[in-house]
Every structure is written in structure tokens, then in C-alpha cells.
Amino acid sequence: MTSGHSWEEERLRAFQTGLSQWYQASGRDLPWRRTSDPYRIWISEIMLQQTTVAAVIPYFERFMNEFPDIQSLANADEQDVLKLWEGLGYYSRARNIHKAANVIIGQFHGVIPSDPAELEQFPGVGRYTAGAIASFAFDRKAPIVEANTLRLYCRLMGYDGDPRSSAGQKQLWQFAEHVLPDNSPGDFNQAMMELGATICSPAEPDCEECPVCACCRSFHDGTQAEIPKLAKRPKVTPLIEATVAIFRDGKVLLWQNQPGEWWSGLWGFPRFTAPWKSELPDQPGAALPIRVNNRLEKTILQKTGLAVETPSFMKLIRHSVTRYRIALYCFTAEFEAGEVDCNGRPTQWVSPEELSGQPLSMTARKLAEIVATESFNP
DNA sequence: GTCCAGGACC
């Protein structure tokens, strides 16, 4: 295994030219590629972290309509930023861009810096995102390594080690720097990502269409299926949870998720580990076994301070969060007695119509829709 | 239904 990877000048030129011609002919026209506005580039790059292009596009358009510049974002309430982020996931990204916007307004006179090292100081901006903003918006010669380029670089180098190891990371960043041209490094980086995303795909890359297959070690060796080495999947833990929409005088109780919890900063219906051991039959409207019902009522009292009338089972939602596979049992219930006490957690009573204005997780949103429909047409 | 993709930060 080689410790460094370097190409001769001639090969480098051929690679850069082939890639650039291919990108000009075949690159997708994406909303954030029509601009060099660092604000738009920055927001798009944050949205694109851990998120696919197709999912990002409508969010990006809405976000830019609502917050067209960094000042409007800094002025906004965090809750309104989270509301625009609803459904995109990884909500710390939304809290971080709001925080960073205020730092840029307060300490950088509203000007996004062009230096990758400075960019990396902002919350939510790591080495990749700093390089992306610096190169795309300012055409600075900053290398990038993210999922698409990681796969592409590993194959170009024929790197069969673990790309997540420190040795692998060192190789990748070194390679990214090595191939980066002086002219239009931003376009070059975009082209690399585009090639990784479209041609050099994880399964069955379309090597016949690749403009640089002549430079590709993995293509030469026929090792595309083994490179890059895939990460081991963490083992999945099943969870059974319950959530309840409690009604009082036509309003429903929400609590706010706290730092360190899932969906921190967003609102939701009281939600907790289900007080039973195995999955229940999935029959909306069906009466719960009496003992299960009693335990549920007792848990609701513990978590909210409220006694409720017999909870009614509405829906089973199956979803996943990181390594957890969750069966979420959704209930509605009518308030009977008590004072709201959710262990110091912020709470509010809202009408079903007001639910649409609250930032909720996707699962809370699903129950909110059921709740709004039921209360409109019970 | 299950599997997979997708960076920052602790």
C-alpha cells in the first residue's frame, strides 16, 4: 500500500480537462449552482449534510424566500427557523445556522469569511463544509471530501483500506488537495461531487460513461464493488414507545423537547417508553387490555401530572432514529383532573388549528394531522 | 416491510 498518491503532470492535466468538459456538458442545474452568493451556498451545504438533493430543493427554495439574506436569518426567532426545517431532520443544523448567522452579523459585520479555517469556526461547519463554501462561493483552492468524493477518490486511488480510519482520511484529503487545479477549483470540486453522485455511484457505477475511467485504479483492477470499504452497520435496537394527545376544552397539550433529547427545540405530544413489554395488536379504536390501560394512565400521570379518561388508540407508527427501530403507539385522551407538570419542561395548550404553526417532528406531525382531522370531523 | 444514504460534534 502506498503512503502518498501523486500523479504526473500530464495525467493530472488530462484528468482535470476530462472532468471539466464532462461537467460542463452533463452537470445538473441545481438552485445553489446558479449563484456565488456565500449565504446561499452556506445554507445549501448545511441542508445537504446527510440529506439528498431531491429532499433539499423545496426546503432551500422556501428558506430563501423567507430568509433571503443573513440579516433576515439572524433577526428570526429560532422557532421560525426550526419550523422551516420541519421534516428535513437533524435539527441541530437549523439551530446552528441561526446561531452562526448571529455571530456573522455581530462579529463579522455580516460578511461571511472566505478562509476555510475561519469558516470552520462556525457551529455546524466542519472541514468539508468549510472547503465547499470557500471553493464554491469564493473560488478558493480548498479541498473537499464528503460521501460522493470519498467514494470517487477511493476508487481513483484504488484505496482498499478503511476510508474512515485516520490513515484513510489522511490519504483522501491529501488526494483531494493533489488533484485540485489552480483555475476554477470551485467548479472542479462541484464536478468531482457530481461525478461521484451520478456516475461513480455506490452500486454498479457506470464506468463506461465515466470521463476519467482511464485514470481510475479501481476500474483498471475491477474492484469497484469492493471499494470503498463499507462501514459496519451498528446493531439495531428495537424500542416500544407511546405518545398521547391530551385534550382539554378543545385544546391539546404539547411539550418541548429538551437539549440532549431527540428533536431538541421542537414541540411534540408527551412521549415516553411504553409501559408494556411487547407489541400490541395494531387495531385503531380497539380497547386496550385493562392492565395495559391502567399502566398507560399511570405513566401519563407521571409524565404530565394529568389524570385522563381512557386513552383511545389511534395509530401505530413505525420509524427509525439512528440505531433505534421504534414502534410508536399513538393515543388521544381527554383531560380529567390535575395540573400540568412535565418535570420543568416547557408546555403549551394549543387548538388543533394552531398545530400547523408549531415546529414538530415528523412523527408528532403525523399524530397532529390525525388530531386535527378528528377534531374537525369526530 | 427492510435497507440504505448522508457530516458534525461529543
Added chain:
DNA sequence: GGTCCTGGAC
């Protein structure tokens, strides 16, 4: 090295 989230492909 573990945690954050969702949607789309299969």
C-alpha cells in the same frame, strides 16, 4: 466511536 433524522429504493 456513538449520536443525531428522514425519505426513497428495493
